[in-house]
Amino acid sequence: MTILVLGAGGQVGASLRWRALARGQGIIGLNRSELDITDAAAVRHAIADLRPEIVINCAAYTAVDKAEDEPELAMAINGSGAGHVAHACALAAVPLIHLSTDYVFDGTGQGAYREDDPTAPTSVYGVTKLAGEKAVFDAWGKHIILRTAWVFGAMGGNFVKTMLRLAASGQSDLKVVDDQVGGPTPADAIADACLDIAAHVAQADIIPWGTYHFGGAPTVSWFGFAQAILAHYPDMKIAPCTTEAFPRPAPRPANSVLDCARIRAAFGIAQPDWAPYLAQLLRDLGETVSKDGKGIS
Numbered sequence: 001m002t003i004l005v006l007g008a009g010g011q012v013g014a015s016l017r018w019r020a021l022a023r024g025q026g027i028i029g030l031n032r033s034e035l036d037i038t039d040a041a042a043v044r045h046a047i048a049d050l051r052p053e054i055v056i057n058c059a060a061y062t063a064v065d066k067a068e069d070e071p072e073l074a075m076a077i078n079g080s081g082a083g084h085v086a087h088a089c090a091l092a093a094v095p096l097i098h099l100s101t102d103y104v105f106d107g108t109g110q111g112a113y114r115e116d117d118p119t120a121p122t123s124v125y126g127v128t129k130l131a132g133e134k135a136v137f138d139a140w141g142k143h144i145i146l147r148t149a150w151v152f153g154a155m156g157g158n159f160v161k162t163m164l165r166l167a168a169s170g171q172s173d174l175k176v177v178d179d180q181v182g183g184p185t186p187a188d189a190i191a192d193a194c195l196d197i198a199a200h201v202a203q204a205d206i207i208p209w210g211t212y213h214f215g216g217a218p219t220v221s222w223f224g225f226a227q228a229i230l231a232h233y234p235d236m237k238i239a240p241c242t243t244e245a246f247p248r249p250a251p252r253p254a255n256s257v258l259d260c261a262r263i264r265a266a267f268g269i270a271q272p273d274w275a276p277y278l279a280q281l282l283r284d285l286g287e288t289v290s291k292d293g294k295g296i297s
Helices: 011-023 040-050 071-092 124-139 159-168 187-203 222-229 261-267 274-292
Strands: 002-006 026-030 054-057 096-101 143-148 173-177 210-213 237-241
Touching: 002 011, 002 040, 011 026, 011 187, 040 071, 054 071, 054 187, 071 096, 071 124, 096 124, 096 187, 124 143, 143 187, 159 222, 159 274, 173 222, 187 261, 210 261, 222 237, 222 274
Parallel strands: 002 026, 002 054, 054 096, 096 143, 143 210, 173 237
Antiparallel strands: none
């Protein structure tokens, strides 16, 4: 089976390439400079020419705050772009795995969000990602939409690397919001989940197409996650604060917890414990810094 990954330069896209190679899985990865999903014709030609057996779309506009000032660009990528990919997959009869986000919910609900809970995004990013889900749903029946949250990994920018940069800069006092909760989700675990679903699609006679949630466990606040990240920085003082005390251009969901029972029942995929992944990432990033003498990017 040959897998085509779009958005291969991002956190999950890069992890998909590494994890697929480790499994001996055939994979083609295209980053934005190689294929811009806002170009419908280019997407159609790429999928028709490469003839993959499944497409995993990780391409997205993920700058949550910046999207408030660039709604057209965010919609072109997250909304229309997702539709271009789904239409191209439909024309080529290729199954699609499309990544989405907890931001499609408003975050005011109690308990973990299920796939059939009402969506109500409050940010431009969330609105555009929900538009992308609808475009995929309308264009092609053979799809899996995988919503995830609080992604962290070795590539790109994320909360883990931000905390480490602040610690390395010598900052001694840090305030982190403690009234937003979620499940930190390792990019490597998302990649493995996508590859497991792809293998199921290739082998099974009956495929449970549709929307699924996949997030890390246990649930923690950003403050609690920061404590885990900076456990080996005793001089770094961390204090909890409220969301109101740390305003951002785009509103954040207070509750980003995802109910992951459906993906386990359908594909046997369990929620990952984020702590071992975090420990490994911290070791890997520490080795990188010690080898080249540079900070974490």
